Amino acid sequence: xxxxxxxHHDITNDDATKALRIYDDNGYLPIHKAAxxxxxxxIKNILDDAQQxxxxxxxxxxxxxxxxxxxxxxxxxxxxxEIIASLLKYPVNLNAxxxxxxxx
Numbered sequence: 001x002x003x004x005x006x007x008h009h010d011i012t013n014d015d016a017t018k019a020l021r022i023y024d025d026n027g028y029l030p031i032h033k034a035a036x037x038x039x040x041x042x043i044k045n046i047l048d049d050a051q052q053x054x055x056x057x058x059x060x061x062x063x064x065x066x067x068x069x070x071x072x073x074x075x076x077x078x079x080x081x082e083i084i085a086s087l088l089k090y091p092v093n094l095n096a097x098x099x100x101x102x103x104x
Contacts, residue, residue: 027065068099
């Protein structure tokens with residue numbers, strides 16, 4: 001049986017959602033890599049998509065594996081002011097701390 005276009009689209013969206021939860025060799029999720037490299041449009045796309053799936057908090061609170069940085073903590077640490085400003089448009093946890101107890 002042939003898969004319909006709708007079912008292919010669903011699989012593609014499901015795969016994309018799973019990809020957002022896969023850590024790279026540095027212990028970063030895609031949202032962390034986008035924050036680190038200053039990719040504001042990518043962060044907006046990830047968060048807007050997560051909001052539609054009711055997974056916004058999961059992305060905003062996502063931690064790097066070793067340092068336990070949230071996307072906001074990582075942006076603060078590397079000095080990405082445009083990313084900090086972009087993330088502050090969402091309900092981020094301003095009291096988050098990393099593995100060493102350092103916060104925003």
